[in-house]
Amino acid sequence: MNRSSFVALAAWLTMAGYVFGLNIGDKAPSTTVKMKNVDGSEVSIADVAGKQGTLVMFSCNHCPFVKAWQGRIASIGNAAKASGFGVIIINANDPADYPEDSYTEMQSRAKQLGFTFPYVVDATSDVARAFGATRTPEAFLFDKNGKLVYHGAIDDSREADQVSKHFLQDAIDATVAGKAVPVAETKFVGCGIKFRTKA
Amino acid sequence: MVAIRRVTAVGVLCALVFVLASCGPTKHVSIDDVHVSPVTSADVQKAIHDPAAKAVLVNVWATWCGPCREEFPGLVRVAEKYNGQGLKVILVSADETTDVAAVKKFLATEGVDFPAYIKAEKDQAFIDGLDKQWTGALPATFIYNGGGKLRDFWEGGVTFSVFEQKVVEALAKQSKPTGGDS
Numbered sequence: 001m002n003r004s005s006f007v008a009l010a011a012w013l014t015m016a017g018y019v020f021g022l023n024i025g026d027k028a029p030s031t032t033v034k035m036k037n038v039d040g041s042e043v044s045i046a047d048v049a050g051k052q053g054t055l056v057m058f059s060c061n062h063c064p065f066v067k068a069w070q071g072r073i074a075s076i077g078n079a080a081k082a083s084g085f086g087v088i089i090i091n092a093n094d095p096a097d098y099p100e101d102s103y104t105e106m107q108s109r110a111k112q113l114g115f116t117f118p119y120v121v122d123a124t125s126d127v128a129r130a131f132g133a134t135r136t137p138e139a140f141l142f143d144k145n146g147k148l149v150y151h152g153a154i155d156d157s158r159e160a161d162q163v164s165k166h167f168l169q170d171a172i173d174a175t176v177a178g179k180a181v182p183v184a185e186t187k188f189v190g191c192g193i194k195f196r197t198k199a
Numbered sequence: 200m201v202a203i204r205r206v207t208a209v210g211v212l213c214a215l216v217f218v219l220a221s222c223g224p225t226k227h228v229s230i231d232d233v234h235v236s237p238v239t240s241a242d243v244q245k246a247i248h249d250p251a252a253k254a255v256l257v258n259v260w261a262t263w264c265g266p267c268r269e270e271f272p273g274l275v276r277v278a279e280k281y282n283g284q285g286l287k288v289i290l291v292s293a294d295e296t297t298d299v300a301a302v303k304k305f306l307a308t309e310g311v312d313f314p315a316y317i318k319a320e321k322d323q324a325f326i327d328g329l330d331k332q333w334t335g336a337l338p339a340t341f342i343y344n345g346g347g348k349l350r351d352f353w354e355g356g357v358t359f360s361v362f363e364q365k366v367v368e369a370l371a372k373q374s375k376p377t378g379g380d381s
């Protein structure tokens with residue numbers, strides 16, 4: 001396949017709603033796309049980038065898995081921000097499918113959980129598509145050079161008291177220490193992102 | 200006139216029965232008749248390689264997953280319609296094993312009277328053991344040909360007609376004579 005054919009195929013797949021995943025070492029896509037934060041401001045991934053790196057997480061309100069992890073999302077996110085990471089939580093779900101994922105419900109949830117970082121709306125779901133995100137909650141950690149160093153689950157158990165592998169926290173700690181992330185990619189069962197339909 | 204009214208009433212009643220029958224589960228299943236066994240991905244792989252099956256459909260779902268619940272009636276319809284034609288359906292719940300009672304209750308409500316399963320393995324091992332292209336998003340559906348080779352995979356909920364189309368394609372492919380290509 002020549003280059004133009006490949007580009008055309010990639011464009012068609014993108015338009016058709018197919019997603020492309022990031023590989024470890026890749027830069028974050030769609031970093032300048034402004035998304036509405038729960039405080040009313042417009043925020044991009046680039047806006048929140050920290051000196052240690054950036055944590056991007058796709059999440060939502062309705063998903064029972066998100067609810068199981070939401071306390072850990074808040075505590076890890078707040079701690080990461082305090083240690084110099086930019087943190088942004090992105091809701092790419094179509095609230096027409098789940099009203100609990102609406103903007104006003106997001107505002108309530110962010111307040112209830114005490115997020116000190118932006119919780120924003122991916123109004124076209126295109127940021128999620130660009131990341132190749134498919135589930136909630138799904139974490140992407142980028143180092144200070146903007147390279148993806150961790151992608152996947154927060155940890156290995158829905159039950160907080162049964163966690164044995166702290167994947168995301170370990171990745172954050174390793175990144176701060178300038179060491180290689182011990183487990184760079186993990187998979188987990190989660191709610192599929194309810195992508196908005198292309199116009 | 201009365202006879203006409205009676206005929207009309209019977210007609211409406213029949214239509215209502217038909218609509219209800221086509222919308223809900225086709226049979227009543229008691230929760231005691233629902234069998235759910237714990238499985239690992241290796242167990243599922245073994246079940247996929249069933250010499251008696253012309254096609255195998257694996258669906259991973261969960262009681263807490265909205266799109267899973269929405270597509271379930273269509274899935275059960277396909278299972279019932281094509282069971283006699285060589286389709287084997289393997290339903291694997293991704294709920295916690297401690298939630299097996301809720302899984303059984305849901306399956307009974309949906310009229311599932313064939314053996315079903317619940318994931319009893321860590322997510323990463325189960326996902327990669329089933330198929331590495333699966334991200335873990337639910338629902339996830341895999342369709343294999345009779346030899347256990349994957350021919351279709353998708354994440355997200357679909358309708359009865361999509362299930363049926365994919366299953367018919369898999370069964371038709373399996374029915375074609377082989378051996379002439381070498």
